[in-house]
Each structure stands twice: as structure tokens, then as C-alpha cells.
Amino acid sequence: MIFRTVLGVGQGNSVVNLAKAKEVLYDTRIKAGERVSNIMHLGVAPEKGQTIQALLLYRGMPQKILNLVPGKPLGPLPVVEMAKITKSL
Numbered sequence: 001m002i003f004r005t006v007l008g009v010g011q012g013n014s015v016v017n018l019a020k021a022k023e024v025l026y027d028t029r030i031k032a033g034e035r036v037s038n039i040m041h042l043g044v045a046p047e048k049g050q051t052i053q054a055l056l057l058y059r060g061m062p063q064k065i066l067n068l069v070p071g072k073p074l075g076p077l078p079v080v081e082m083a084k085i086t087k088s089l
Contacts, residue, residue, distance in 0.1 A: 001038055003028045004062075016065055046089050056083040 005028075006014050007021035015021055030036050046052060058080045066074050 001040075003030055003036075005029060016068060048089055051086060051088045053084065053086045055081060058082050 006025040007016075007018065008023045008025040009015045009020055010022050012025065014025055060077050063076055066077065
């Protein structure tokens with residue numbers, strides 16, 4: 001699941017360049033103090049003794065946008081672990 005903001009130039013067409021944006025097509029970011037719950041179906045039933053782990057990761061900017069910055073190519077931004085939960089069955 002990816003939480004992000006997608007900007008548009010009108011008529012539902014997305015745009016990467018913030019200066020050209022005229023609208024927010026959608027914004028699925030989690031605001032400060034908010035909680036979001038999503039159910040993920042694993043496709044198999046977890047068994048006793050197995051461990052399930054969920055992570056909330058943050059990257060400041062997608063690589064697609066980072067590649068648009070003029071000059072020497074920038075490497076991928078670090079991914080920051082914002083939250084983590086582990087459950088043993």
C-alpha cells in the first residue's frame with residue numbers, strides 16, 4: 001500500500017511538476033495524529049509458530065521525481081522506518 005499525493009493539470013491528467021499543478025487528484029497520506037487501518041489478505045492462513053510483521057516506511061520523494069532534478073543523478077533517498085509491529089502466532 002502506498003500513501004501519497006497525486007497532482008493534476010486538469011481533466012484528471014496527473015503531473016509531476018508542482019508548478020504546473022492545478023488540482024489534487026488524490027491524497028492518501030496519513031495526517032499527524034490520524035490512524036489508518038487496512039486489511040491485507042495474505043492468500044494463505046497463518047499457522048501457529050509463524051510471525052507476521054508490518055512496517056510503515058517513509059521516503060521523502062519517489063525516485064521518478066528525484067530523476068527530474070537537473071545535474072548529476074541523485075541516488076535513492078533513504079527509506080525511514082516510521083513504525084513497526086510484529087505478531088507471533
